[in-house]
Amino acid sequence: MNVVIIGAGAAGLGIGWQLARQGATVTVLERAQYAHGAIWAAAGMIAPVGEGMEGPLAQFGQQSSRLWPDFAATLEAQSGVSIGYARKGALLVAADGDEAAHLARRAEQEEDLQLLNASQAVEREPLLTPLIAGAAFAQDEAQVDTRALGHALARALIAAGGTIIQNEAVVRIEVSSGRAVAARTPFRLHEADAFVIAAGAWSSGIDGLPPGTVPQIKPIKGEIIAYAVPSDAATLREVVWGKGVYLVPRGRRVLAGASVADVGFDTSLTKTVRAFLEERATALIPALAQWRVDEHWAGLRPASPDGLPVLGRSQVDGLFVASGQYRNGILFTPVLADVMARTVMTGALPPEHAAFDIRRFA
Ligand SMILES: Cc1cc2nc3c(=O)[nH]c(=O)nc-3n(C[C@H](O)[C@H](O)[C@H](O)COP(=O)(O)OP(=O)(O)OC[C@H]3O[C@@H](n4cnc5c(N)ncnc54)[C@H](O)[C@@H]3O)c2cc1C
The missing domain is CATH 3.50.50.60 (FAD/NAD(P)-binding domain)
Structure with a gap:
């Protein structure tokens, strides 16, 4: 054929x-x-x-x-x-009581989700801020370059x-x-x-x-930034999901993404999204405030009606x-x-x- x-x-x-x-x-x-x-x-x-x-x-x-x-x-x-395929799991972080209650409800229904308190979450991911309301760990989540x-x-x-x-x-x-x-x-x-x-x-x-x-099929724009991990620093151990941001360790970088914008075939980079991602990422992982952003890019997701x-x-x-x-x-x-x-x-x-x-x- x-x-x-x-x-x-x-x-x-x-x-x-x-x-x-x-x-x-x-x-x-x-x-x-x-x-x-x-x-x-x-x-x-x-x-x-x-x-x-x-x-x-x-x-x-x-x-x-x-x-x-x-x-x-x-x-x-x-x-x-x-291709850097790695199944290291993902940490879903709750910023407040409502999000913690939502995670607790999900953990009751989803076998893959293990509920953690703030100190257990920080033990799993030492770079995480302790100022969280709770977390859940999904052990089968993975990532690829x-x-x-x-x-x-x-x-x-x-x-x-x-x-x-x-x-x-x-x-x-x-x-x-x-x-x-x-x-x-x-x-x-x-x-x-x-x-x-x-x-x-x-x-x-x-x-x-x-x-x-x-x-x-509509293009839905997403912007991402990448932090370079300093040579003397350890990187994240797994993917971390927070409020309005996710963080993905990829080699000696940590990606922070992503915006979701219905703006047509536009892949321009915006200062507003970069500032938003930096603010959300550093709130979750304070060490990122000292790390350099070494790339910022955008792509278009294909969305059906x-x-x-x-x-x-x-x-x-x-x-x-x-x-x-x-x-x-x-x-x-x-x-x-x-x-x-x-x-x-x-x-x-x-x-x-x-x-x-x-x-x-x-
Ligand atoms: C910022 C961002 C973050 C994302 N993160 C994730 C994630 O973490 N996990 C996940 O699962 N997915 C993620 N996605 C979604 C994922 O990237 C897409 O769903 C997927 O890559 C779409 O694949 P595709 O092959 O359909 O499209 P594309 O990779 O866009 O490939 C389509 C190709 O078709 C070509 N083309 C278009 N028109 C023509 C034509 N007329 N003739 C010839 N060639 C043509 C284009 O040039 C392009 O190379 C993310 C997307 C974005 C933008």
Whole structure:
């Protein structure tokens, strides 16, 4: 089977890698550089508990979280790139009595959450301020270095026989008798048996399709800052979630993120968000006030109208979509790659994922 994938992010590269491993001939078309969209900007948390997921999203997230260890090991072996996958858990911190009561209620219902008092939390994370109302520890939460992940996915895809073409945007899908037959770029037509739109926040901007084929996918901007850990200092032991901020240790850096802004295709950096993140981060981890911010960046999360992923076969034969992962596209990478590769190979989204079926918007 000959498959053209539009977009070389976590979704497109992951799906392409799985399809290539299953014997498909895969070409990924990327309008800019591979793995420089949302995957490049992401904090890399594998965090179904921290994100407070519920319903089908929680099931999908937990399923993917369980797949992550094997996925990371296979990816590293096939790409030769280390991706920094680490399951060190996450500390959810309550700033006041209301948040502590909320965490206590959650801990009663969620097996994965272990309630801690302030001194137990500080014992677990010595950099944490003692001025907290309580905390909970989620031991299965993990993290990955998303910039390394993007590089690894591209290498693994190529090692499996796939091709990535950069600096070539798909501007139009050519449809004939209700079937997608080619992806048009400014340079040529790419014909294939199947096409997958995995273009992140840009997924609904491709011409040639009947109205409503891809639901409106909105860009939701997120800004993050990174602190450099001083050479004589210890870093955080795990991910820490506080009021309006999360902190993620990545090598000799600590990332503090992220804003959530519905402002269109805008990735400009703002002093206001940087000041907000610094204020919230240092309130949680006072030592950060002495550490230098060495990078500030922004990315665009792909959000669907109901906030759930948009997956499966569209109303146009031979055209598949994988988008709308919003805040969780890194968490979802293994399950989404697996589910979408099966969908392209068999022509149908597995029924257990019906909640995310693109046809719910038809
Ligand atoms: C600040 C921030 C923090 C985040 N933190 C986390 C986190 O901790 N954990 C988590 O699970 N998720 C996180 N996310 C969300 C996650 O990054 C996204 O859900 C995920 O990366 C989306 O993957 P994607 O492949 O769909 O999109 P992208 O990575 O954006 O890839 C889409 C690609 O398609 C290309 N493209 C677009 N249009 C075309 C076209 N017409 N032709 C060819 N190519 C095209 C783009 O150039 C891009 O490379 C975060 C996101 C942001 C912005």
